[in-house]
Amino acid sequence: MKDTPLSNCERDFLLKAIEEKKRLDGRQTYDYRNIKLRFGADYGCCIVDLGKTRVMAQVSCELVTPKESRPNEGILFFNLELSPMASPAFELGRSSELLVKLNRQLERCLRNSHCIDTESLCVVSGEKVWQIRVDVHMLNHDGNLMDATSIAAIAALSHFKRPDVGVQGDQVTVYSPEERNPIALSIYHMPICVSLSFFQQGTYLLVDPCEREERVMDGLLMITMNKHREICSIQSSGGIMLLKEQAMTEITDLIMRALENDKKTRKEGGKCGFAEYMPLARITVNTTDDTSVDMTGPVVVISDSEDEEDVVILHPETL
Amino acid sequence: MESCLKGRVGEVLLPGDVFRLARTETTISLSDPEPDPLRTQKVVCGPGLRRDGDHVVVSCKSGVLKHKQPNMYWVDSQQRRYVPAKGESVIGIITAKSGDVFKVDVGGSEQASLSYLAFEGATKRNRPNVQVGDLVYAQLIIANKDMEPELVCIDSSGRANGMGVFGAGGLLFKVSLGLVRRLLTPQNEIVKGLEKLFPCELVLGMNGRVWVRAATVQKTLIVANLLESSENMTAQQRPILFKRVADGNLQIKKEGGRERDMESE
Numbered sequence: 001m002k003d004t005p006l007s008n009c010e011r012d013f014l015l016k017a018i019e020e021k022k023r024l025d026g027r028q029t030y031d032y033r034n035i036k037l038r039f040g041a042d043y044g045c046c047i048v049d050l051g052k053t054r055v056m057a058q059v060s061c062e063l064v065t066p067k068e069s070r071p072n073e074g075i076l077f078f079n080l081e082l083s084p085m086a087s088p089a090f091e092l093g094r095s096s097e098l099l100v101k102l103n104r105q106l107e108r109c110l111r112n113s114h115c116i117d118t119e120s121l122c123v124v125s126g127e128k129v130w131q132i133r134v135d136v137h138m139l140n141h142d143g144n145l146m147d148a149t150s151i152a153a154i155a156a157l158s159h160f161k162r163p164d165v166g167v168q169g170d171q172v173t174v175y176s177p178e179e180r181n182p183i184a185l186s187i188y189h190m191p192i193c194v195s196l197s198f199f200q201q202g203t204y205l206l207v208d209p210c211e212r213e214e215r216v217m218d219g220l221l222m223i224t225m226n227k228h229r230e231i232c233s234i235q236s237s238g239g240i241m242l243l244k245e246q247a248m249t250e251i252t253d254l255i256m257r258a259l260e261n262d263k264k265t266r267k268e269g270g271k272c273g274f275a276e277y278m279p280l281a282r283i284t285v286n287t288t289d290d291t292s293v294d295m296t297g298p299v300v301v302i303s304d305s306e307d308e309e310d311v312v313i314l315h316p317e318t319l
Numbered sequence: 320m321e322s323c324l325k326g327r328v329g330e331v332l333l334p335g336d337v338f339r340l341a342r343t344e345t346t347i348s349l350s351d352p353e354p355d356p357l358r359t360q361k362v363v364c365g366p367g368l369r370r371d372g373d374h375v376v377v378s379c380k381s382g383v384l385k386h387k388q389p390n391m392y393w394v395d396s397q398q399r400r401y402v403p404a405k406g407e408s409v410i411g412i413i414t415a416k417s418g419d420v421f422k423v424d425v426g427g428s429e430q431a432s433l434s435y436l437a438f439e440g441a442t443k444r445n446r447p448n449v450q451v452g453d454l455v456y457a458q459l460i461i462a463n464k465d466m467e468p469e470l471v472c473i474d475s476s477g478r479a480n481g482m483g484v485f486g487a488g489g490l491l492f493k494v495s496l497g498l499v500r501r502l503l504t505p506q507n508e509i510v511k512g513l514e515k516l517f518p519c520e521l522v523l524g525m526n527g528r529v530w531v532r533a534a535t536v537q538k539t540l541i542v543a544n545l546l547e548s549s550e551n552m553t554a555q556q557r558p559i560l561f562k563r564v565a566d567g568n569l570q571i572k573k574e575g576g577r578e579r580d581m582e583s584e
Contacts, residue, residue, distance in 0.1 A: 004412070004424060004426065005412050005414050005424050005452070006412075006452070007412045007452050007453070007454050007486065007491055008450070008452035008453060008454075008486075009453075009454055009486035009487065009488070009489060009490075009491055009530070010490070010491050011452075012487075012488070013488070013489065013490045013491075013536070013539070016488075016536055017536050017540065020536050020537070022536055022537060022540060024490075024540065024543075025544075026540065026544065
């Protein structure tokens with residue numbers, strides 16, 4: 001199905017609002033939307049909410065023979081799905097340009113930055129290594145899928161635990177979680193992707209564009225950084241290159257806190273998983289996230305404008 | 320049948336919920352002069368309810384069961400996908416000009432067509448000035464599941480009657496169909512509250528699209544956000560929020576955020 005077209009009036013309004021340093025949801029230029037992290041009952045499952053954008057990542061592992069060129073390194077595999085659930089414009093089973101772009105960026109973000117120790121995934125050199133598979137599913141698309149994807153993927157990888165293995169002679173035993181505690185992956189650092197969008201040939205710059213902002217932007221710059229202020233990758237499409245350094249310590253902290261929380265509840269034997277986090281997701285219980293709207297503009301003229309006109313509703317009688 | 324529906328008014332229904340007639344008696348006794356009271360009870364099924372066979376009503380949407388005297392029942396759902404219905408006024412976006420019709424996106428499964436002659440004062444010589452991407456407020460005259468929907472921007476007497484191209488300088492956004500229906504009810508509380516707050520123009524399409532324009536960009540954004548958030552607020556919470564906006568201190572909203580998690584109306 002085709003996507004809803006963007007009307008001229010929306011485009012004009014958005015650009016005008018950006019010129020006045022206003023955004024649709026009341027954010028400032030460098031404000032991120034609210035990020036929410038939730039972990040599933042199983043290890044390695046994570047749902048990330050970035051405003052209304054929602055992405056789920058699931059990590060799984062498998063014993064495979066390694067690549068011949070790298071006999072003692074584990075394999076990282078990324079799989080992204082753009083399901084029609086996220087947006088009617090997405091089609092299942094077809095690799096669109098966006099999907100390829102996201103997949104490539106995620107690979108650059110997590111594999112090429114060497115944030116995961118792949119050598120520790122080797123079981124028997126040249127014969128058996130762990131393949132870590134990251135499946136990322138888009139559940140709702142409201143712009144900035146890349147940032148949500150990178151957060152979900154790294155959080156799920158940090159949460160994931162693989163089964164322990166023992167090697168005796170040429171016999172490899174995979175122990176179940178009951179026999180031996182599963183082992184977490186060794187992660188050196190957490191690369192987080194930050195998207196910056198440009199408007200009016202780079203005059204205006206916004207962090208974390210929402211869906212409608214993405215549709216009117218001129219260019220996009222995706223920077224992957226970790227909390228040590230190291231840049232892992234930069235990708236720009238369209239527009240003019242501009243650099244804006246931003247420390248991503250806050251997001252990393254958030255992931256660490258969420259992981260810490262999850263670990264604690266698991267230790268205490270409490271309930272965990274999505275079921276616990278979404279107890280109120282019933283039809284009659286709907287919530288809207290708070291948006292703080294900037295009221296500092298020239299708003300305080302309510303008194304003198306009251307006589308101009310009242311609310312006009314266009315709804316003619318039915319014929 | 321009616322009694323079993325009546326008992327669940329106000330409850331949440333899920334797709335697949337089935338209502339059965341209490342007594343499934345199909346034979347008519349000719350000797351009995353009095354008609355069976357159960358047979359004479361007719362039920363009008365609104366959106367979300369469907370008759371299946373003789374005695375079963377299946378709900379095909381999730382939502383709250385509503386009732387209107389004497390025997391109308393429907394499911395009030397939080398749907399956002401629009402299904403064109405004849406006679407409804409919608410906001411459409413022109414997507415293409417082809418020959419003598421415009422293709423208009425109304426949010427349905429198929430694009431609607433709008434003849435260029437269906438504008439006020441339009442003739443074969445005098446074509447209306449409509450560009451791709453423009454917004455039109457139009458009425459559906461054909462809405463059939465097997466046919467392409469068709470729009471017009473004039474009423475039966477050839478007048479625009481508020482319809483036509485519009486939209487300069489305002490903001491278009493999407494809300495749920497239920498909220499639009501609520502806003503369109505006469506003497507609606509939300510609209511009344513807005514009236515007191517800012518003077519603004521509001522166009523409500525039955526397809527869930529809402530267009531607002533206020534004096535400034537800032538005010539337009541505030542009105543849009545207010546409308547979006549009023550969907551999930553109760554009648555008690557709304558005046559509090561509106562008062563806060565009038566006082567110009569929305570930032571404090573953060574504290575009382577959890578209150579709004581209560582059920583919507």
